[in-house]
Amino acid sequence: MASGQRCACQHAKAKAHDAQRGTAAHRGYGGRWQRESKAxxxxxxxxxxACGxxxxxxxxxxxxxxxGDPVLFWSRSNxxxxxxxxxxxxxxxxxxGFGRPIRGHQF
Structure with a gap:
């Protein structure tokens, strides 16, 4: 397998993770989010x-x-x-992110 390509099991795991997440709109990133984030x-x-x-x-x-917490989602202080x-x-x-395990480094 060429470097940078996923094996079949990694591809299947990522696909299953994406299916569980739902669409962007289902997660709150619909029209209202587009307007508010643009503003x-x-x-x-x-x-x-902000990372510098x-x-x-x-x-x-x-x-x-x-x-999934709507208060935290819409809080501009967040x-x-x-x-x-x-x-x-x-x-x-x-x-x-992207179905990978959490590493110790935090931003």
Missing amino acids: FLALPGNERC CGRVADMVDHIRAHK WQPFARVCNSRKAIASEG
């Missing part, structure tokens, strides 16, 4: 990624994973501007 990123001071990398923020990240690439890295490291 948040337009606020002064929210132009750059200097990239332009192109999404809103939940500082503390909401895990939001921060992030670059998508940095958010993926954070999810992998702190939440076991």
Whole structure:
């Protein structure tokens, strides 16, 4: 197998994980989220990624994973501007993103 490719068992595990998550809209990231997050990123001071990398923020990240809690999901004090690439890295490291196990490193 070429480097960087998943084996069949990894692919099946990721597919099962994605099926359990539901769609973005089912998880709360529908039209209202699109409007609210766009407005948040337009606020002064929210132009750059909160991780300090200097990239332009192109999404809103939940500082503390909401895990389905609607109060935590919509709390702007739990939001921060992030670059998508940095958010993926954070999810992998702190939440076991993309079906991977959680590592000890926290952001």
